[in-house]
Amino acid sequence: MCGIAGMLGSDIDFRNEKEMIWKISNTLKMRGPDTRGEYITRSVALIHRRLSIIDPANGKQPMRFGKYIIVYNGEIYNTNELRQELRFHGYIFDTTCDTEVVLKSYHLWQEHCAEKLNGIFAFAIYNIDTEEVFLCRDRIGVKPLFYSNKNGIFAFASRTDSLLEVKGVEPVCDEDGLNEIFMLGPAKTPGKTVYRDIEEVKPGEYLYYHKGKITKKTYWSLKADEFTDNQSQACDKVHYLVTDAIKRQLVSDVPVCTFLSGGLDSSIISKIASDYMKESGRKLCTYSVDYDDNDKYFEASLFQPNKDSDYIDLIADHIGSQHRNVVLNNTAVADALVESTFARGCPGFTDIDSSLLLFCKEIVKNF
Structure with a gap:
């Protein structure tokens, strides 16, 4: 950036x-x-x-x-x-x-x-x-x-x-x-x-x-073309495009890491990144975020039946990453709303920006 x-x-x-x-x-x-x-x-x-x-x-x-x-x-x-x-x-x-x-x-x-x-x-x-x-x-x-x-x-x-x-x-x-x-x-x-x-x-x-x-x-706009691939062709294309996109973004002369939430997107990215880095003898660092007392107040729902941490640990162990979990204080997240608004240049949506700001501040301490 x-x-x-x-x-x-x-x-x-x-x-x-x-x-x-x-x-x-x-x-x-x-x-x-x-x-x-x-x-x-x-x-x-x-x-x-x-x-x-x-x-x-x-x-x-x-x-x-x-x-x-x-x-x-x-x-x-x-x-x-x-x-x-x-x-x-x-x-x-x-x-x-x-x-x-x-x-x-x-x-x-x-x-x-x-x-x-x-x-x-x-x-x-x-x-x-x-x-x-x-x-x-x-x-x-x-x-x-x-x-x-x-x-x-x-x-x-x-x-x-x-x-x-x-x-x-x-x-x-x-x-x-x-x-x-x-x-x-x-x-x-x-x-x-x-x-x-x-x-x-x-x-x-x-x-x-x-x-x-x-x-x-x-010079570019999204187009919706007719879908003509069968299931096998579609799977091969998606696998190639996703893998190629992730590997291209790992080219760097400084250390890299990934965010790991336990969801499908971050898990796929972290798995491909970890495999790619292992080829050159490197180990991927992954980071996740949690909040004070989340275990105490978490309630399962149809939208989120399990805590993120359940899947984060499974993926981190599976890909063999060096994983770190950042725990944020809820009051600090609220206090950071003003700073995150200035950083973004306009008001954001709920506490997403302030959480991300504090999360990244903790990550950068290790780089």
Whole structure:
């Protein structure tokens, strides 16, 4: 997870806006605590905060190649395949990070590079010659990307809080914003935020900004095709796709772990991850979460006939993981609701966000 931001404007000199740029960068620190980088000229400011996953020693951003400069947040799971294809076209690589692959993919294929990327991502590429910026977001919107266009400044960022530091962008919640908070529960309307002045790059969408004009295009959308496979074919395809997706996401130059709730999804992920890591002599760490007095107050129901812990122990023993259980205090979970709201940038749904925040804080102590 990294944090990106940027601003373009013709009526402002960003070289004289160091305080605003510092404030924007500081809002992204929680997303990228390892390194900080900026590219600043009179008409543009690009900001990056990095959490190093692949090639920590290299891959610093903003990264430049020719007339293009990128700030990128994400993970590309077909990096090796794309790198080989680009080498066939004559490209040479100085790092092993996926940032360089994305940048040179855009250099060759322009906006069509989005269709080639298998992963989760949000990035911006600035053209020094034309002063145009290209924003792109992954197909299902795992990585956040917001933007504003007000008072002659086009700005983008990984967090809405970052855009609230841009001159002229106001923390005003209008009727549409209130609808997002109170009427849709945990869901949201693609492209919308709770703030009047801030929009979202939709999942599967890219946009160009050039001299005050925004051009958007959807490069991917979910399609429902006719199902023609028999049961055996369907099982084989699902097994391959799930296994391939999990293994691709285990590529890392830093330690990895999985969340294990005892449910089907996390159990399958942890089993495949554990088997994959055993091939190289490594042992998977798994983590689960529980709450004070859960054993005391748990009541079986049709929705949940057994405690999660019953299945967590079975799966952890079966896959041979190094398992740790994190027990959260209920009062602490309630107290963390405010902090989790600030971290998310808007109100969440019940105590899911605060529980996840405290859970991850405990996990990171072991990394």
